[in-house]
Amino acid sequence: MSAGGRFTVALIGASGLLGRAVAAELASAPGAEEWRIVRTARSRADAQSVKLDLLDHEAVRAFLRELAPDAIVVAAAERRPDICENDPALARALNVEALSVIASEARSLGAWVLSISTDYVFDGAAPPYLPDDAPAPLNAYGQSKLDGERALLAGDPASCVLRLPLLYGPFTEWNESAVTSLTSAIVKCADPANPPASMDAWATRYPTFTPDVAVVIRGMLEHHAKGATISGITQWSGDEPMTKFDIARRIARVLNVDAKLVAQRTPTDATPRPRDCHLDSGRLEALGIGRRTPFDVAIAGLLARYPDVSSQ
Known part of the structure; x- marks a missing residue:
């Protein structure tokens, strides 16, 4: 040593x-x-x-x-x-x-x-x-x-x-992780004046x-x-196992907000991503x-x- x-x-x-x-x-x-x-x-x-x-x-x-x-x-x-x-x-x-x-x-x-x-x-x-x-x-x-x-x-x-x-x-910026980066959309779509937020419900992740x-x-x-x-x-x-849609619902529950979330059941990313790794x-x-x-x-x-x- x-x-x-x-x-x-x-x-x-x-x-x-x-x-x-x-x-x-x-x-x-x-x-x-x-x-x-x-x-x-x-x-x-x-x-x-x-x-x-x-x-x-x-x-x-x-x-x-x-x-x-x-x-x-x-x-x-x-x-x-x-x-x-x-x-x-x-x-x-x-x-x-x-x-x-x-x-x-x-x-x-x-x-x-x-x-x-x-x-x-x-x-x-x-x-x-x-x-x-x-x-x-x-x-x-x-x-x-x-x-x-x-x-x-x-x-x-x-x-x-x-x-x-x-x-x-623990992060320095909300977008440092694909988990905490969802928070902005969750908070915004909980406002009755804003439209629902679409969240990926196709790929299974293991945060x-x-x-x-x-x-x-x-x-x-x-x-x-x-x-x-x-x-x-x-x-x-x-x-x-959870999709980003699942993650978003859990975050909304922790924040105690009524988030209007829509499940997106087909891949939408420009870069191909695996479904379940x-x-x-x-x-x-x-x-x-x-x-x-x-x-x-x-x-x-x-x-x-x-x-x-x-x-x-």
């Missing part, structure tokens, strides 16, 4: 929705004093983080060589499907090429890499999906993340991929709370720290890793932290 016997973790993308939850969990967990967490961010770097642009490969190499971490958690990515569809070169640069650089450097340093991937590597036709089921992405985002998985594991076979579905959690994922990641890091490294493909998912979490569950907060409990606690919903 580096840094005077402490276990050093480079948290890449610490300012994002998931990165912030992981940083908070690692800072507050039992035995946190034995960990050294070095956070990086690009556009939202602050006094607690190192500014790092993953597109600057030499800067990435220099950062990792100077830090010499025991583990690297990669939570940074281009995760917006429409952006990836319209700019596949950018998606590849962030989701594949940068990860390949990190994998190569990590292997030479002897650092373990845990990289976040997505359920969108599957086409959604035959859930639930096991980690070794054949991927078949429907869009550029899913393809770029799949290519990133392969680049990581080819460059560093001891590394690990953690596939996740739709995430939500997963970022503080729960942070517990999963901490458990995986703890396994590595004690010499029980987890390699290859892993997955974690919430276990409550339920991820099997059995590999991590068998290791005693994991936590699931019921959606209604999590969303109620989350919205209570942001009382000025009417401004949406």
Whole structure:
């Protein structure tokens, strides 16, 4: 272990929705004093983080060589499907090429890499999906993340991929998650002067709370720290199936508003999305890793932290 016997973790993308939850969990967990967490961010770097642009490969190499971490958690990515569809070169640069650089450097340093991937590597036709089921992405985002998985594991076979579905959690902007981004339309359509809001009732999602994922990641890091490294493909998912229409109804119930919601039962997104990519979490569950907060409990606690919903 580096840094005077402490276990050093480079948290890449610490300012994002998931990165912030992981940083908070690692800072507050039992035995946190034995960990050294070095956070990086690009556009939202602050006094607690190192500014790092993953597109600057030499800067990435220099950062990792100077830090010499025991583990690297990669939570940074281009995760917006429409952006990836319209700019596949950018998606590849962030989701594949940068990860390949990190994998190569990590292997030479002897650092373990845990990289976040997505359920969108599957086409959604035959859930639930096991980690070794054949991927078949429907869009550029899913393809770029799949290519990133392969680049990581080819460059560093001891590394690990953690596939996740739709995430939500403590946010800095309502649209940071596709779950909380629904709030604006829910509030507006509850006003009798406004028309109903159409919500997708075609695709089944498994919203997963970022503080729960942070517990999963901490458990995986703890396994590595004690010499029980987890390699290859892993997955974690919430276990409550719901469409965006279902999610919107639950949010409306928490807000105690009479939202006029219309179920849209055919896909309307310009970028193709899978219908049901339920991820099997059995590999991590068998290791005693994991936590699931019921959606209604999590969303109620989350919205209570942001009382000025009417401004949406």
